[in-house]
Amino acid sequence: KQEVTQIPAALSVPEGENLVLNCSFTDSAIYNLQWFRQDPGKGLTSLLLIQSSQREQTSGRLNASLDKSSGRSTLYIAASQPGDSATYLCAVLGGATNKLIFGTGTLLAVQP
Amino acid sequence: GAGVSQSPSNKVTEKGKDVELRCDPISGHTALYWYRQSLGQGLEFLIYFQGNSAPDKSGLPSDRFSAERTGGSVSTLTIQRTQQEDSAVYLCASSLWGRASTDTQYFGPGTRLTVL
Numbered sequence: 543k544q545e546v547t548q549i550p551a552a553l554s555v556p557e558g559e560n561l562v563l564n565c566s567f568t569d570s571a572i573y574n575l576q577w578f579r580q581d582p583g584k585g586l587t588s589l590l591l592i593q594s595s596q597r598e599q600t601s602g603r604l605n606a607s608l609d610k611s612s613g614r615s616t617l618y619i620a621a622s623q624p625g626d627s628a629t630y631l632c633a634v635l636g637g638a639t640n641k642l643i644f645g646t647g648t649l650l651a652v653q654p
Numbered sequence: 655g656a657g658v659s660q661s662p663s664n665k666v667t668e669k670g671k672d673v674e675l676r677c678d679p680i681s682g683h684t685a686l687y688w689y690r691q692s693l694g695q696g697l698e699f700l701i702y703f704q705g706n707s708a709p710d711k712s713g714l715p716s717d718r719f720s721a722e723r724t725g726g727s728v729s730t731l732t733i734q735r736t737q738q739e740d741s742a743v744y745l746c747a748s749s750l751w752g753r754a755s756t757d758t759q760y761f762g763p764g765t766r767l768t769v770l
Contacts, residue, residue: 585745586761593756640752641699
C-alpha cells in the first residue's frame with residue numbers, strides 16, 4: 543500500500559530565506575508526483591508535476607526534484623515571500639490505480 | 655477558461671439527512687475525481703470516473719456514499735443518512751486524460767459539509 547509522508551509538518555522562516563520541503567513515498571511504481579499548494583479554506587492549486595521518467599521540474603522560484611528509486615522528492619522555494627505562506631502537499635499517481643495518494647502536508651509560514 | 659466549480663460551497667445538515675454535492679469539471683476533461691479532506695485523515699480518494707468506463711469506487715467509505723456522472727460532464731456525490739463523521743471538505747478534480755504520466759489534476763474550491 544502506497545504511503546506518502548512529508549517532513550516537516552510545519553515550518554516558519556523569515557522572508558527571503560531559501561527552503562526545502564521533503565516528501566517520501568513507499569512504492570516507487572508511480573506515474574508522476576505532483577506538488578500542490580492549499581490556502582486556508584480554498585482548494586488545491588497544482589504547482590509542479592514531475593513525470594516518473596524526469597528528475598526535476600522548475601517554475602519560477604520553485605524547483606521540484608524526484609528520486610524515484612529512493613522514494614523521495616523535494617520542493618525548493620527560493621527567496622521566500624509572505625505570499626508563499628500556505629500548506630504544501632505532495633501526491634503520487636500510482637501505477638496500479640489512477641488515484642492520487644496525498645502526503646500529510648507541510649504548513650509553511652513566511653514571516654515578513 | 656473556467657476552472658472546476660463546486661456547489662454548494664458550504665452545507666450544514668442534520669444527522670440522518672441526505673445531501674447532494676455537485677461538481678462541474680473543466681470542459682473537455684474526460685476524467686473526474688472526488689476526494690475528501692477531514693481533520694486527522696488528510697486528503698483521501700473517494701471515486702474516479704473516466705469517460706464511459708465503469709467508475710473506480712474503491713475509496714467510498716460506505717454504501718451510504720454514491721456518485722454519478724451524467725453525460726460525461728457534471729457529477730453529483732450523494733451521501734445518504736449523513737453521520738457526524740461525514741463532516742469534511744469534499745473536493746472535486748478533473749483532468750484531461752486520466753491515466754497518463756503528464757496528466758495534471760485540477761481541483762475545485764470544495765464543499766464544506768457539516769453534519770450536526
